Amino acid sequence: MACEPPDPPITPYLMVGNGHRAVDWYIRAFAGRQCNRFDAEDGRLAHAMVELANGGAIYIADEFPEMIDTVGTLAPDSLGGTTVTVALAVDDVDAWLERARAEGACTIREPVDEFYGRHARLRDPFGHVWSLTGPRRDAG
Numbered sequence: 001m002a003c004e005p006p007d008p009p010i011t012p013y014l015m016v017g018n019g020h021r022a023v024d025w026y027i028r029a030f031a032g033r034q035c036n037r038f039d040a041e042d043g044r045l046a047h048a049m050v051e052l053a054n055g056g057a058i059y060i061a062d063e064f065p066e067m068i069d070t071v072g073t074l075a076p077d078s079l080g081g082t083t084v085t086v087a088l089a090v091d092d093v094d095a096w097l098e099r100a101r102a103e104g105a106c107t108i109r110e111p112v113d114e115f116y117g118r119h120a121r122l123r124d125p126f127g128h129v130w131s132l133t134g135p136r137r138d139a140g
Helices: 019-029 065-071 093-102
Strands: 013-016 033-039 045-051 057-062 085-089 106-114 117-123 129-134
Touching: 013 019, 019 033, 019 045, 019 057, 019 093, 093 106, 093 117, 093 129
Parallel strands: 013 057, 085 129
Antiparallel strands: 033 045, 045 057, 106 117, 117 129
């Protein structure tokens, strides 16, 4: 995936409480790379794009509560939870979950083989919930 326009057809935009720390976390936990990063004058993260190892991408920004009328959302910590789960298709659910756990993610659901594939769920340190899906362990 190129790290310049055109952007992917749909990209989750994650509001967080500490954008700079979040970018670094997603790079480590999801084997990503930063494509771009723009800071606001006050030092908060205005926007960043991180390409994930599975070929997907996410946008990340610090929340700007003073701009809620134009931004439209806050970080999960400010909301008391999140209203969306980000589905992440991966090649090895267990490996991706373990890498995220090693970086501080909380497991919501341990990996299990379902009719549609292997599935696990985690909450990242910034309050976002991720659903990891991939090939079943018994598929080979």
